[in-house]
Amino acid sequence: MDFLQLPPDLAGPALWLPLVWAGIIALAVAMYVLLDGFDLGIGILFTAAESENWRDRMMLSVAPVWDFNETWLILGGAGLFAVFHVAYAVLMPALYVPILLMLIALVFRGVAFEFRFKAERSKHLWDKSFHYGSLVATFSQGVVLGTFVQGFQTDGRQFTGHTWDFLTPFSVMTGLALIAGYGLLGSTWLIMKTSGELELWARRMAQRFLLATLAAMGVVSLWVPFLATDLRERWFTLPNLLYLLPVPAMTALVAALLWRAVDRNARYRAFFLAMALFLLGYLGLGVSLFPNIVPPGITIWEAANTPSSQMFTLVGFSFALPATLAYTVYAYWVFRGQVAEDIEPGGYH
Amino acid sequence: MDLDAVLLARIQFGFTIAFHIIFPSFTIGLASWLVLLEAQWLRTGNALYRNLFRFWSKVFAVSFGLGVVSGIVMSYQFGTNWSGYAEFTGNILGPVIAYEVITAFFLEAAFLGIMLFGWERVGNGLHFVATCAVALGTLLSSFWITAANSWMQTPAGYAIEDGVAVPVDWWLIVFNPSFPNRYMHLITGMYLTTAFAIAGMSAYMLLRARRQGDAPVRIEGARRSMSMALWFAAIFAPVQIVLGDLQGLAVLDQQPTKLAAIEANWETQRGVPLVLFAWPDQEAQENRWEVAIPRLGSLILAHDLDGEIPGLRDVPRDRQPPVLPVFFSFRIMVGLGFLMLGVAAWSLWLRWKGRLFDSPAFLWTCFAMTPSGIAAVVFGWFTAEIGRQPWVVYGLLHRDQAVSPSVEAPTVLASLVAFVVVYGIVFGFGTYYLFKLLRRGPDPVEVVEGEDVARKPKRPFSMSSEGLEGPPGHRADHPAE
Numbered sequence: 017m018d019f020l021q022l023p024p025d026l027a028g029p030a031l032w033l034p035l036v037w038a039g040i041i042a043l044a045v046a047m048y049v050l051l052d053g054f055d056l057g058i059g060i061l062f063t064a065a066e067s068e069n070w071r072d073r074m075m076l077s078v079a080p081v082w083d084f085n086e087t088w089l090i091l092g093g094a095g096l097f098a099v100f101h102v103a104y105a106v107l108m109p110a111l112y113v114p115i116l117l118m119l120i121a122l123v124f125r126g127v128a129f130e131f132r133f134k135a136e137r138s139k140h141l142w143d144k145s146f147h148y149g150s151l152v153a154t155f156s157q158g159v160v161l162g163t164f165v166q167g168f169q170t171d172g173r174q175f176t177g178h179t180w181d182f183l184t185p186f187s188v189m190t191g192l193a194l195i196a197g198y199g200l201l202g203s204t205w206l207i208m209k210t211s212g213e214l215e216l217w218a219r220r221m222a223q224r225f226l227l228a229t230l231a232a233m234g235v236v237s238l239w240v241p242f243l244a245t246d247l248r249e250r251w252f253t254l255p256n257l258l259y260l261l262p263v264p265a266m267t268a269l270v271a272a273l274l275w276r277a278v279d280r281n282a283r284y285r286a287f288f289l290a291m292a293l294f295l296l297g298y299l300g301l302g303v304s305l306f307p308n309i310v311p312p313g314i315t316i317w318e319a320a321n322t323p324s325s326q327m328f329t330l331v332g333f334s335f336a337l338p339a340t341l342a343y344t345v346y347a348y349w350v351f352r353g354q355v356a357e358d359i360e361p362g363g364y365h
Numbered sequence: 366m367d368l369d370a371v372l373l374a375r376i377q378f379g380f381t382i383a384f385h386i387i388f389p390s391f392t393i394g395l396a397s398w399l400v401l402l403e404a405q406w407l408r409t410g411n412a413l414y415r416n417l418f419r420f421w422s423k424v425f426a427v428s429f430g431l432g433v434v435s436g437i438v439m440s441y442q443f444g445t446n447w448s449g450y451a452e453f454t455g456n457i458l459g460p461v462i463a464y465e466v467i468t469a470f471f472l473e474a475a476f477l478g479i480m481l482f483g484w485e486r487v488g489n490g491l492h493f494v495a496t497c498a499v500a501l502g503t504l505l506s507s508f509w510i511t512a513a514n515s516w517m518q519t520p521a522g523y524a525i526e527d528g529v530a531v532p533v534d535w536w537l538i539v540f541n542p543s544f545p546n547r548y549m550h551l552i553t554g555m556y557l558t559t560a561f562a563i564a565g566m567s568a569y570m571l572l573r574a575r576r577q578g579d580a581p582v583r584i585e586g587a588r589r590s591m592s593m594a595l596w597f598a599a600i601f602a603p604v605q606i607v608l609g610d611l612q613g614l615a616v617l618d619q620q621p622t623k624l625a626a627i628e629a630n631w632e633t634q635r636g637v638p639l640v641l642f643a644w645p646d647q648e649a650q651e652n653r654w655e656v657a658i659p660r661l662g663s664l665i666l667a668h669d670l671d672g673e674i675p676g677l678r679d680v681p682r683d684r685q686p687p688v689l690p691v692f693f694s695f696r697i698m699v700g701l702g703f704l705m706l707g708v709a710a711w712s713l714w715l716r717w718k719g720r721l722f723d724s725p726a727f728l729w730t731c732f733a734m735t736p737s738g739i740a741a742v743v744f745g746w747f748t749a750e751i752g753r754q755p756w757v758v759y760g761l762l763h764r765d766q767a768v769s770p771s772v773e774a775p776t777v778l779a780s781l782v783a784f785v786v787v788y789g790i791v792f793g794f795g796t797y798y799l800f801k802l803l804r805r806g807p808d809p810v811e812v813v814e815g816e817d818v819a820r821k822p823k824r825p826f827s828m829s830s831e832g833l834e835g836p837p838g839h840r841a842d843h844p845a846e
Contacts, residue, residue, distance in 0.1 A: 101455020108444025
């Protein structure tokens with residue numbers, strides 16, 4: 017099991033609790049990326065929509081679930097603080113600027129939901145607020161992702177780098193890549209949730225964003241070995257290469273199926289395949305980073321809170337997390353089906 | 366990190382949290398209020414209650430949205446500016462805050478969608494469950510967050526290992542000495558906030574209707590809201606004064622320096638006067654222009670004319686909180702509390718006379734009191750938080766150790782300016798749209814009488830309900846394979 021790189025000096029709860037928690041946090045981040053990903057994607061597509069009616073329907077398709085989706089982001093922050101507070105204390109100052117940008121962008125797009133439907137003359141203002149808020153939030157999240165791959169300069173439990181270390185051509189590239197990816201999620205969501213001309217438009221958009229996403233994934237994958245990290249070793253040596261080869265192969269397969277699904281009018285399949293594509297990218301990232309939580313210097317065991325804190329939180333989570341997942345499914349089930357094509361002006365909740 | 370950055374980080378945290386707390390303090394009471402309205406509608410079948418529910422849930426949605434977005438900022442700010450704090454308290458407060466997210470936020474956020482958009486889809490019973498879940502979520506959320514904050518005031522159940530706090534007894538951590546009192550005080554404050562906000566907004570609608578000569582049916586909703594809200598106020602305003610008094614006794618016991626700052630009492634002594642007004646001069650360590658009533662301070666604070674009250678000079682200057690803001694914040698909070706009591710008493714008198722909606726002076730007073738509860742909550746927090754200075758965790762963690770060492774003053778300043786500008790814009794528009802809603806008011810009953818919930822003429826948000834197959838006549842969903 018040297019692939020897992022378990023620390024030899026730990027045993028019992030101190031060994032397995034951080035593993036369980038790394039799994040839970042990874043799940044929370046995945047839920048966030050998949051769920052808020054599509055509603056941020058709606059924002060990315062928003063100003064390209066051809067009419068006011070389209071924009072109304074696009075927004076209504078996510079209005080009942082967006083704040084729930086965003087709550088997974090709060091769980092990511094709070095979960096990190098709860099079980100890996102060393103990582104939290106290192107990452108937040110290191111990611112100060114992109115996180116700040118993301119938060120401010122999320123404020124603008126979040127209030128747009130309520131304000132837009134109450135506005136008349138200022139409606140176009142909230143269209144822009146929603147669009148640029150989504151765009152900047154997505155870009156910032158992509159930059160955060162790229163910074164993770166690059167690694168952080170640390171000494172013991174402190175971040176020793178500079179505020180602007182995060183900003184590199186590579187992190188800008190991952191920022192753009194995520195815009196393409198969320199655009200894909202958003203457009204496949206629209207295929208599922210809308211009908212008529214809007215749905216046809218969403219299909220065209222989905223194909224464009226799929227090509228952009230694949231191109232971005234390719235560029236990032238080729239770029240990574242040239243970064244000054246140990247990732248080249250991790251991916252391109254035997255026997256790791258053999259274990260890892262299925263990841264890019266699966267990615268190619270899913271991408272091909274997704275293209276067909278969009279092309280051949282499958283309504284639900286496109287969205288789920290787009291999510292699968294994301295999960296594969298996410299898996300690749302996980303393989304690249306594990307077991308570091310602050311790459312390259314701090315592992316999940318070094319960053320973990322005391323076992324008592326992890327256990328106390330785990331007791332609650334083992335009830336609450338399944339319940340949360342259950343009412344996630346329920347809430348989506350309640351709002352299943354397509355948004356009606358005729359929306360009354362000013363009609364919201 | 367130099368001193369300027371510490372001050373800027375403090376101002377930033379104070380600003381973002383004071384802004385954030387406005388929305389929970391309003392929505393927590395409002396959620397319970399919505400439960401009450403929906404229960405009344407289900408029980409009596411009077412459509413007035415359903416329309417009121419629809420109306421106030423729109424107000425709720427605007428405030429809740431603002432609360433969510435400003436709350437996300439908080440959960441990251443502990444780390445960005447205050448990584449020393451995150452490291453010191455992470456083992457203890459991390460789990461407490463995670464519990465807030467997992468028990469409260471998800472409950473609120475998941476069922477909020479159903480509450481606002483799903484009535485036609487889930488039916489009355491499940492919709493009521495959703496409304497109750499949202500209300501429960503708001504109460505749980507404040508439970509955990511007050512537990513975390515109270516631990517910072519009166520830390521308990523911990524040990525210090527390798528320079529950070531580690532948990533020893535979780536029960537003592539959550540139910541730390543100051544928590545039960547502070548939670549009651551806060552929840553009551555939030556209920557009062559909502560009561561006065563609803564009464565004030567209803568008074569605004571009634572005053573507007575008066576000027577425009579609206580038909581009685583159009584203002585029935587505003588009247589009913591105002592009447593119910595003022596019953597709330599009449600019950601909770603006196604309760605809050607008793608709870609506030611208990612809180613004072615607790616602070617005397619648990620945080621004597623904070624109490625000394627609240628009272629601007631410099632010398633430890635028996636039979637201290639009650640300072641009505643003064644200008645505390647921290648430089649000279651004494652009060653200027655003091656107006657005080659002899660011995661009354663001891664009576665109120667210790668419930669004994671001869672009670673001993675601690676003085677600020679007992680602790681070195683660099684361990685004293687800034688007296689001026691604590692002293693005045695406290696007096697503003699208490700002043701507002703008694704003002705609320707007065708308005709509540711006035712409402713009972715008018716109600717007894719049967720003239721609750723007829724006195725323009727009273728309506729204007731109610732309108733003016735709209736933000737009174739919010740202001741009292743914010744000034745109460747100022748008292749509690751500034752009174753804890755210079756400690757972040759009372760007696761354990763000094764603020765100079767709590768800030769992020771790598772973050773520099775220009776970064777903090779830039780982000781502070783960004784938050785002030787953004788929140789200014791957002792709050793401005795939020796208030797504007799809120800008043801737009803109020804000008805329209807709740808739908809009058811006659812328009813929808815006899816209509817089924819599922820068949821409202823103004824269907825606010827309609828999605829086709831044909832389910833997974835898509836509407837008839839729609840292009841069929843051909844699987845690719």
